[in-house]
Amino acid sequence: MSATSLDQDISTVAYARHIGTAVLFVGTDGTWSVGRVGQKVSEYQSVKFNGQGGIHDDTFDVTALAAELREDGGYVLYLQANQNPALFFEATTDAQGNINGAKALSQAELFAAEVRYGIDLNYNGGLGDAMVLVDAGSVNLYLDGLGAYQLQQPDGSFRPLQFGGVALTLDALEGFEIETIVPKEGGYQIYVRDEEDNLFELGTDEAGSVDAGTFQTVGSAQLSELEQRLGEDINAAGDTPVAAGxxxxxxxxxxxxxxxxxxxxxxxxxxxxxxxxxxxxxxxxxxxxxxxxxxxxxxxxxxxxxxxxxxxxxxxxxxxxxxxxxxxxxxxxxxxxxxxxxxxxxxxxxxxxxxxxxxxxxxxxxxxxxLLGKDLPNPTTEGDTANPNAAAASGLYKAFSAELISGASAFDVNQGSAGTCYLLASMAAVAQVNPTALNSVFVPNGSSADSLQTWGVRFFDTNGKVHWVTANNQFVVKNLEDTETAYSKVKGVDAQGNPTQELWAPLLEKAYAQANELQIFGRTTQTNSMLAIEGGLAEAVVNVAGGKVTTFADEVTTYNGNSILQTSVVPTGSTALEEYTKAMNEGKVLFVVSQATTSDANGSKLFVPGHAYMAYDADTSSATNTTVKVYNPWGFSAVTAQEPVPSHLAPFDMEMAALVGTTGISLWMSV
Known part of the structure; x- marks a missing residue:
């Protein structure tokens, strides 16, 4: 992805949006393909209409959510209207991906599809028409099967929250989250939080109809008084004083x-x-x-x-x-x-x-x-699509024992078969330029009763807010007898090329998948699954280390609406090359996106398309150095007597001018 193609999807590589009985695959150009688990990407069928392929989420103003196999060998696609999220469709194809039928889904049909395939198509947090508990307190708040808020009454019945005579839905509250609801005389008081953590209140009448005229900000002094009076930790901040007794x-x-x-x-x-x-x-x-x-x-x-x-x-x-x-x-x-x-x-x-x-x-x-890290991600992945032999695969979990961190560096990062190059390149960059930053990422918990080790793992969301998950030392293997993980590897090398074993890289990769279901990374699929974190850009640098990243363009803009990915204009009197070189010499992260294909003189791969790398200062003793080392998250690989022509080189040396000037290469840097 070039630095100027900022209207493209956030993924630097193609990715599987859904893997169930079939694979729904989205290419780097956003087009849909369908295939079977175990097939190579090249064997998938492009979804076609009237014989024409190239269909994507904007072609018919619908977003493809999932694909499943039909008994006749074809596929069924589930689609959501872009302009009306409450409207869903089902499209059928033959085995070659040709659409041969489509219809709008009734509520009953939508619910039946969710239950049949175990997919939360409307993202209300449940399957079918089941009620989903959103908040439990003095008043229990639920979402029904259509994503409408319902207040549970003392007798167990439900009363819908309404605004302007219309049911209040999850979509209608986009940008806000209900923290708690408490009863008041003649109705209810609702406390909601926005994405900037501001707290607001608004009231309803006894029937649950929201009065917009009551909407107001809740200040800190008012919040403290309310929490004392109601006995509720309204903002869930955990800051109630610990009084004697x-x-x-x-x-x-x-x-x-x-x-x-x-x-x-x-x-x-x-x-x-x-x-x-x-x-x-x-x-x-x-x-x-x-x-x-x-x-x-x-x-x-x-x-x-x-x-x-x-x-x-x-x-x-x-x-x-x-x-x-x-x-x-x-x-x-x-x-x-x-x-x-x-x-x-x-x-x-x-x-x-x-x-x-x-x-x-x-x-x-x-x-x-x-607390125990046992909600392990779905182990299925589409695979590293920078590799033409990538195919959807799964595995089992197995416990591994090693030190968490023993002298962190980029060389600890060794990708494996999951399509997480953007995440591992980000992790490698942080480890190389600021290894002590990883100390604040992990909280050691020790071993649990079943002898599994656990750690708290920290991430930043797209607004810079901190979130935590608990991850244990179980990682995906293809077979239980395997001594190495299938995805990010436990093995690495130290600065001298000696083998090491450290858990931090696979732990951080797995924890990222767990944190994804908190809906904090702005990803298309927000589930606890390895496939859901395949494909991405430099946002992962920020998710791991905080701050922001930027690349240079003709004007300042956010990338895909994500404020942590913001383009910058080159300062007057400078050049992009000078700014990237300065950042490199200051020890800042350089994240590299490749759509290029290059090799060294012997044929070892350097850059491959649809892949992420990181670059770092080749001479930290010089404040004006212009040479970088580029690291491929596929792992350390060097020319040796035993392997004079390795499949790829990592790291390899480049002049900054060559890196910035290579067609198909774009850079992001931390700011």
């Missing part, structure tokens, strides 16, 4: 005993302690299918509300983080990621947010997800 609020004896023991003499609760508390809570329920009840739910919420003062979670450098506060809040107070549980399978199961009516089994699954 506060544990008298806790009604579950086993939970209270654990909290008091762990906080004796002003001690803080670490990861192991929090696991003990949740384990005690689960055991107190008395059976996997029993509801946890109002008292236990209130106890867990009371602990979460005081998380800032109760929890301790230092990173690798010893600096305190908000890791436990974040993950326990997701566990107790709800998260979009709680809608489904994947557990390393190729098809998810519905889960749901915690409530008084949730079972002990649900609480166990939420503990597995947020």
């Amino acid at each position: 506060w544990t008298s609020l806790l009604k579950t004896a086993a939970v209270k005993a654990q909290v008091e023991a762990l906080t004796a003499n002003n001690a803080k609760i670490n990861h192991a302690g929090l696991v003990k508390i949740v384990d005690a809570a689960i055991e107190s329920v008395g059976g996997a299918s029993n509801p946890i009840g109002t008292d236990l739910f209130s106890d867990l919420k009371a602990i979460a509300a005081r998380g800032k003062e109760l929890f301790t979670a230092p990173d690798l450098a010893g600096a305190e983080t908000g890791y436990l506060l974040y993950v326990f809040n997701q566990l107790v107070n709800g998260s979009k990621a709680n809608n489904f549980y994947t557990g390393g399978q190729t098809q998810t199961q519905t889960l749901g947010n915690l409530s008084a009516n949730a079972t002990a089994n649900t609480l166990q699954k939420l503990e597995d997800k947020w």
